Amino acid sequence: MSQEDTLIKKLLSEKEKDVAFKELLHLYKERLYWHIRKMVLNHDDADDVLQNTFIKVYQNIQNFKGESKIYSWMYRIATNEAITFLKAKAKRNNNSLEKEKDLAIKNLETDVYFEGDEIQLKLQKAIATLPEKQQLVFNMKYFDETTYEELSEILETSVGALKSSYHIAVKKITAYLTEN
Amino acid sequence: MNNNKLHIKQPGFKTPKNYFEKLESQIMEEVSLKSKLSKENPFKVPENYFDELEHRVLNQTSDNKKQPKVVSIYRNKMFRYVAGIAALLLVFFSIFKLQQTVSSETNTITQIESYIENGFLDLSYLDYEALLTDEMLEDTSFISNLEQEELFEYLSYEIDEIHLTTD
Secondary structure (H helix, E strand, C coil), X not given: CCHHHHHHHHHHCCCCHHHHHHHHHHHHHHHHHHHHHHHHCCHHHHHHXXXXXXXXXXXXXXXXXXXXXHHHHHHHHHHHHHHHHHHHHXXXXXXXXXXXXXXXXXXXXXXXXXXCCHHHXXXXXXHHCCCHHHHHHHHHHHHCCCCHHHHHHXXXXXXXXXXXHHHHHHHHHHHHHXXX | CCCCCCXXXXXXXXXXXXXXXXXXXXXXXXXXXXXXXXXXXXXXXXXXXXXXXXXHHHHHCHHHHHCCCXXXXXXXXXXXXXXXXXXXXXXXXHHHHHHHHHHHHHHHHHHHHHHHHCCCCCCCHHHHHHHCCXXXXXXXXXXXCCCXXXXXXXXXXXXXXXXXXXX
16 A cells, blocks of 8 residues: 555544644645645745635545545646635725736836846746646746646646647746746 | 568557657647756645644544533523523423413304304203202202392292292
């Protein structure tokens, strides 16, 4: 039995659930944080989404069927939580999703937890121009170097479609950076 | 030597149409992007954020479940207000319900009286007699309230009609 299988077995057992969850939290907190942070940009928002993600993982662990790897399942929860969060925030502020994203990038200029230079800020602006799915693929492939197989499991999309999505994203970003 | 074929034997594998042309442009674009940008993460987190995060998440899951904080609802100010309002509503609805019951009973009695008065109930004095119990017949206290003269007067008028038995 692999290490992951043992962890899942513990998570599904009433007796060992809490200990196993602590281990899961310790293992994946940073990876999931950076995944969420690249989507929502702001630290406080990332913190909210990350906490909600882990609480959902804890509450719904019995629904994990083991058809994919546990981190793929958690990534899917984190992605959905981040998208839901962004939509709710835009609605609360009476903005479109695009407008809300523009504001988030503008706020990066004064964010104490963003230390990027001008070109890195421009890269964030370029990523924001992409459709939601291309943003996800680009961030996970370019920064996190996630394999296409892992991406396919997380985003439930074929490897071929993901490759095409990534190359379109690279092309658009290169064009944006050249123009600006 | 033919550079296009090198020494590679083709064991039946094929590539998608224009694959190598596309591949070249894709690699060049990616290399160009990487040369412009460093992959260094520009986002930062507060100091000790990840350690604190673990505690906060665990506080919201396992710890709370094991040691739930008990707060007496009687000490809660909001509970007192809600209880007060609930008591008032209970009294209000009890009175309302009572009035409804009395009112429906009054209506029923009025309907019965009207039914009898209109002559729809045809009962003889013998039918009434059958409804009386022995105790009720033995109770003659109501007679003492009658003046003797009134009694004689009543009997003198009604004696012919009422059948009296003397054993």
